[in-house]
Amino acid sequence: MKLQASRRGDNLYIYLSGELDEHSAPALRAGTDKLIDENAGLSRAVFNLAGLRFMDSAGIGFLIGRYKKLKQYGMSMYLENPEESADKILSISGLYSLMPKI
Amino acid sequence: MNEMILKFPARSENEIFARNAVAAFVLPLNPSLTELSDVKTAVSEAVTNSIVHGYRGGEGWVTLICRTEGARLEVEVIDEGRGIEDVERALEPFFTTLPDEERSGMGFTIMQTFMSDFSVQSTKGAGTKVKMCKEFAAGALHAG
Numbered sequence: 164m165k166l167q168a169s170r171r172g173d174n175l176y177i178y179l180s181g182e183l184d185e186h187s188a189p190a191l192r193a194g195t196d197k198l199i200d201e202n203a204g205l206s207r208a209v210f211n212l213a214g215l216r217f218m219d220s221a222g223i224g225f226l227i228g229r230y231k232k233l234k235q236y237g238m239s240m241y242l243e244n245p246e247e248s249a250d251k252i253l254s255i256s257g258l259y260s261l262m263p264k265i
Numbered sequence: 266m267n268e269m270i271l272k273f274p275a276r277s278e279n280e281i282f283a284r285n286a287v288a289a290f291v292l293p294l295n296p297s298l299t300e301l302s303d304v305k306t307a308v309s310e311a312v313t314n315s316i317v318h319g320y321r322g323g324e325g326w327v328t329l330i331c332r333t334e335g336a337r338l339e340v341e342v343i344d345e346g347r348g349i350e351d352v353e354r355a356l357e358p359f360f361t362t363l364p365d366e367e368r369s370g371m372g373f374t375i376m377q378t379f380m381s382d383f384s385v386q387s388t389k390g391a392g393t394k395v396k397m398c399k400e401f402a403a404g405a406l407h408a409g
């Protein structure tokens with residue numbers, strides 16, 4: 164998994180690429196949480212999923228975990244550009260009601 | 266008909282190996298990208314369950330059996346781990362026995378949604394076998 168971020172205005176953009184599964188999730192979690200901590204004053208975080216070649220339910224757990232963390236900082240969370248398969252998983256798990264797709 | 270049997274240690278780095286091995290095995294059936302992705306996701310869920318829940322991170326082996334016949338794939342994921350206490354509950358969406366580890370409880374729901382047929386047999390203390398099938402819609406149309 165590769166993790167990249169940029170800050171534009173009041174938004175933190177987080178770009179995920181690679182394969183997100185139970186094996187890759189812990190390192191990704193640590194890296195993302197560090198980014199969130201460093202940008203705690205912003206109003207929202209946008210996760211760009213375009214580079215995710217694979218995601219299973221470990222991705223759902225990962226995203227819900229980040230949603231909870233962002234919420235503690237009063238930050239909202241959004242998702243953008245999921246691949247078709249990730250989109251299917253995000254839809255059936257109802258995640259878009261917590262973190263809308265933009 | 267073709268058949269494949271793989272046996273590998275229950276380690277998380279083998280999740281990617283298992284799903285890609287199955288994807289390579291079904292390629293001659295010319296699945297669409299969506300179908301291939303569905304199979305990879307379902308296999309990943311089943312193998313992850315064996316590693317995380319069956320063996321709880323401890324030592325053990327996961328057996329993966331694949332058969333193809335015509336446009337149909339059958340996959341079995343078998344472990345000799347601790348088994349599932351209450352299969353009916355485990356199949357409920359969002360049910361997880363490990364809520365503190367950011368588990369979504371969506372693994373079985375995804376397997377059921379992404380595959381054509383799905384069944385799970387489990388014996389407490391003896392292990393779990395997940396069996397899934399996928400019918401590929403129009404094999405020849407995706408040739409090449």
